[in-house]
Amino acid sequence: MGVLDNFPQSQGYLLNHHIEGLPRELFARYDVGGLPGTDETGRRAFGIWAQLRLSLGDKGGYQYSEEVLRLVREVADGDIPWTFEDTRSLWGIADALSSCGHTGHAELYRIPLAAIATLGYPERRQILDDVPPWHPAHRSPGRAALRKDLERVLTEPPEHGPAGVVRSLVWDGDPIARAMAGKYAVRLTDPAVLPLLKHWRKAKARRPSEAWLAKVRTLLTDDGVAVLREILFRVATHRESREPGGRVFLARRTALPLRGMLWTCEVIDEPWVSTLLGDVATNCGLGRNGTRGAAVCRNERLANAALNVLAKRGGLDTVGILARVPAKLRRPALLAKAFDALDAVAVQEGLSHEQLVDRTVPAFGLGPRRGPGGAGRRLRRPARHRRAGAAVRQRVRARRQVGAPVHPRGSSTRRSHF
Numbered sequence: 001m002g003v004l005d006n007f008p009q010s011q012g013y014l015l016n017h018h019i020e021g022l023p024r025e026l027f028a029r030y031d032v033g034g035l036p037g038t039d040e041t042g043r044r045a046f047g048i049w050a051q052l053r054l055s056l057g058d059k060g061g062y063q064y065s066e067e068v069l070r071l072v073r074e075v076a077d078g079d080i081p082w083t084f085e086d087t088r089s090l091w092g093i094a095d096a097l098s099s100c101g102h103t104g105h106a107e108l109y110r111i112p113l114a115a116i117a118t119l120g121y122p123e124r125r126q127i128l129d130d131v132p133p134w135h136p137a138h139r140s141p142g143r144a145a146l147r148k149d150l151e152r153v154l155t156e157p158p159e160h161g162p163a164g165v166v167r168s169l170v171w172d173g174d175p176i177a178r179a180m181a182g183k184y185a186v187r188l189t190d191p192a193v194l195p196l197l198k199h200w201r202k203a204k205a206r207r208p209s210e211a212w213l214a215k216v217r218t219l220l221t222d223d224g225v226a227v228l229r230e231i232l233f234r235v236a237t238h239r240e241s242r243e244p245g246g247r248v249f250l251a252r253r254t255a256l257p258l259r260g261m262l263w264t265c266e267v268i269d270e271p272w273v274s275t276l277l278g279d280v281a282t283n284c285g286l287g288r289n290g291t292r293g294a295a296v297c298r299n300e301r302l303a304n305a306a307l308n309v310l311a312k313r314g315g316l317d318t319v320g321i322l323a324r325v326p327a328k329l330r331r332p333a334l335l336a337k338a339f340d341a342l343d344a345v346a347v348q349e350g351l352s353h354e355q356l357v358d359r360t361v362p363a364f365g366l367g368p369r370r371g372p373g374g375a376g377r378r379l380r381r382p383a384r385h386r387r388a389g390a391a392v393r394q395r396v397r398a399r400r401q402v403g404a405p406v407h408p409r410g411s412s413t414r415r416s417h418f
Contacts, residue, residue, distance in 0.1 A: 002031040003052035010058060011096040019089045022048070043080050050075045051093050051111050060101020072107055076114040087115040088127050098142030105142045113149055121156055121164075125171050126244060128154065129251070162189040169201060173251025175241050176234060176258070187227045196224045200260025207308060208263040216264050225268060228261045229276065235302070236279035240289055249288070249298040262305040266312055274313060278321035281306035285329040297331050307334065311341035314348050319356065 004027060007015060015022065023045040026036075030049045036042035050071050054064065082090075090112040097108055116124050128150065143150060156164030162185040170177045180188060188197050196219045202212070235258060240247045250258065262280065265273050285303035288296055297303060307325070310318050318341070325338035346356045 003027055003049055003055065006057055007052060007055050008058045008060075008097070008100045010100055014092055014096045019092055021085070022089075027052070040081050043078075044082060044086050047075045047078075047080050047082070047111060047115070048086065048089060048093075051090050054094075054102070054104075054108055055097055056102060058100065060097075060103065062102065062104035064104065064107060069107065072110055076110045080115075082115040082118050084119065084123050084127070087112065087119060087123075090115050091127055094142060095140040098140040103141075105145045108142055109146055109149070113146075113153060117153055121154070121167070122172065124153055125173070129171070129173065129245070129253075162186050165189045165194070166197075169197060170257055171251065171253045173243060174248050174254055176231070176238060176250060177254040179234060180231065180254075184227055184231065187223065190223060192221045193224045193227060195219050196221075196264075197257060200257035200264070203256055203260035203263055208266070212263070213267060217267055220264065220267065225270075228264060228268075229272065232258070232261055232265075232276055232280055236276060236283050238283065240298075247289070249284075250302070255299055255302055259302055259305045262302065262309055266309050271317075274310060274315075274318050274321055277306045277310050277313075278318075278324060281310070281334075282324060282328050285325070285331055285334045287330070297334070300331065300334070303329075303331075303334055304337065307337045307341065311337070311344060314345055316345070316349060319345055 004015065004024065023041070026042060026045040027049050030036075030046060036046040053068050053071060056064075094108045094112045098105060102108055116127060119127075155168045158164075160167075163181045166181040166185045166188055167177075170180055172178050172181060187193060196216070199212075199215060199219055205212075208216075235250075238249070240249045242248075243251075262277065265277055281303045284299040284306070285297050288298060290298075307322075310322060322338050322342050322345070326335055329335060329338075342356060346352070
């Protein structure tokens with residue numbers, strides 16, 4: 001029985017559909033005792049074949065023969081010229097075996113870890129980055145068990161400077177992350193700000209805990225507030241970009257510290273905070289590519305985080321900001337959150353619903369309203385529009401008096417009759 005025949009049937013789709021170009025002819029030769037030559041193609045194929053030898057079938061397990069263990073260690077310690085696609089295949093095979101009962105993680109990932117260490121850091125991040133839902137890495141306990149080994153291969157050396165430190169924390173999956181590792185790298189790696197950046201990466205819960213906010217209060221400095229404001233301003237005007245995996249708004253490893261920055265705004269008492277939170281919520285709550293669709297947001301987690309902080313801040317200065325959300329967004333969950341926040345502000349300030357609506361209507365300098373209490377302002381069209389409307393109505397009345405047809409408003413032929 002060959003290595004392909006012994007691979008778990010439940011993971012067969014990986015070999016048949018998602019790993020292209022497997023050298024099956026070379027595998028068949030190695031199955032009957034053949035050895036690779038000195039050519040690079042044969043050596044790489046032999047390495048993948050050795051990885052497939054770790055399969056114990058659908059039942060899984062962890063007990064391997066000494067022959068298999070010796071083969072795996074020889075391949076891992078060898079100088080095989082691995083390519084990007086080879087390394088991706090090795091990790092896919094290891095994840096597939098780990099997800100179906102193979103618990104010898106140290107041996108399963110010995111060759112993949114050795115192969116990925118030969119690649120550059122951008123290629124390493126691309127292979128270990130977010131994977132599609134069908135990928136076995138979503139169900140693989142192996143990556144969790146080897147967390148320290150993954151950190152080791154993803155952490156850039158000190159000679160890469162501040163940019164390498166930031167890339168090791170937030171990667172480089174989108175323009176915001178690349179700006180953090182570029183323009184803001186020196187400021188983010190300052191000894192007074194770096195602990196705060198590492199704390200922002202721990203914003204994994206739905207809402208910040210009191211302990212998380214308490215630590216933010218101890219770590220926050222003026223420099224931290226300044227760089228936070230500049231980065232969030234970029235997020236408020238950010239657009240999708242084309243990355244190796246397709247069009248991306250924000251990568252998951254970028255969104256995590258950004259959510260921590262939004263949570264940090266809860267403890268910052270500055271006049272610009274509410275406006276910036278509203279801009280971030282609106283931009284992240286739009287549909288993909290800036291549309292107003294309700295199906296998929298650009299990043300609902302960040303939009304939720306911004307609205308939650310706005311709701312906690314309260315006050316009349318947030319009313320106009322929250323009122324802009326229904327005008328631009330269509331996601332029901334975000335709309336409900338904005339309306340709940342407005343209701344909470346009304347209760348807090350002792351305002352009725354009508355009074356709250358009056359405060360959300362812009363004045364435009366058009367004079368006070370002539371209504372009970374004189375609250376708010378009346379919106380009126382400019383005088384030139386009123387005069388033009390009166391002239392049109394006068395011509396319509398004149399045509400009706402003589403029995404001439406009156407075309408509906410917006411008709412393409414209306415002007416020719418007036």
